[in-house]
Amino acid sequence: MEIRFRDCPQDRQLGNWTLRIRGSTGFRRLVEIVYSIAPNYQGKGYATEAATALVDYAVNSNQVKTIRAHTFAEFNPSTRVLEKCAFKKIGQVLHSENNLVWRWEKSRPRSTSN
Ligand SMILES: CC(C)(COP(=O)(O)OP(=O)(O)OC[C@H]1O[C@@H](n2cnc3c(N)ncnc32)[C@H](O)[C@@H]1OP(=O)(O)O)[C@@H](O)C(=O)NCCC(=O)NCCS
Numbered sequence: 001m002e003i004r005f006r007d008c009p010q011d012r013q014l015g016n017w018t019l020r021i022r023g024s025t026g027f028r029r030l031v032e033i034v035y036s037i038a039p040n041y042q043g044k045g046y047a048t049e050a051a052t053a054l055v056d057y058a059v060n061s062n063q064v065k066t067i068r069a070h071t072f073a074e075f076n077p078s079t080r081v082l083e084k085c086a087f088k089k090i091g092q093v094l095h096s097e098n099n100l101v102w103r104w105e106k107s108r109p110r111s112t113s114n
Pocket residue numbers: 035036037038041042043044045046047048049070071072076077078080081084
C-alpha cells in the first residue's frame with residue numbers, strides 16, 4: 001500500500017511501516033503493525049499518520065479482527081503513537097533476544113464486522 005503524507009514531498013524516504021499478517025492460515029484475523037521514522041523527520045506527526053493509515057487499511061479490509069503492536073517496555077513516542085490510535089496495552093511478552101516488550105492491541109469495531 002502507498003501512504004501519502006500531508007505536507008511532505010513524495011520523494012523523501014521518511015521511514016518504514018509494515019502490516020504483517022500473523023499465523024499460517026489465509027484468513028487474516030490478526031495483523032501486526034511496525035513503524036519507524038527517520039531521525040530528521042521525527043516529531044512531525046508522520047508515525048501517527050502512518051499508523052492510522054495502516055489501521056484504517058486493516059479495518060477496511062473486513063478480514064482483520066485484531067491489530068497488534070509491540071514497543072519497548074516504557075512510555076515513549078512509539079507508545080504515544082499507539083495511544084493516539086486507540087490501542088490498549090494488554091501486557092508484556094518476551095520478544096526475541098529475551099527482551100521484555102509491551103504488547104498493544106486494537107480490535108476492529110463490531111459495526112464493521114462481516
Ligand atoms: C517512535 C517513532 C516512530 C515516532 O515517530 P514520530 O513521527 O516522531 O511520531 P509523531 O510525530 O507521530 O509523534 C507521536 C507522539 O510522540 C511524541 N514524540 C515524538 N518524538 C518525540 C521525542 N523525541 N520526545 C518526546 N516525545 C516525542 C509526539 O509529541 C507525539 O505525541 P503528542 O501528540 O502527545 O505530542 C520515531 O520516533 C522512531 O522511529 N524512533 C526510532 C525507533 C523507535 O524508537 N522505535 C520504538 C521501538 S518500540
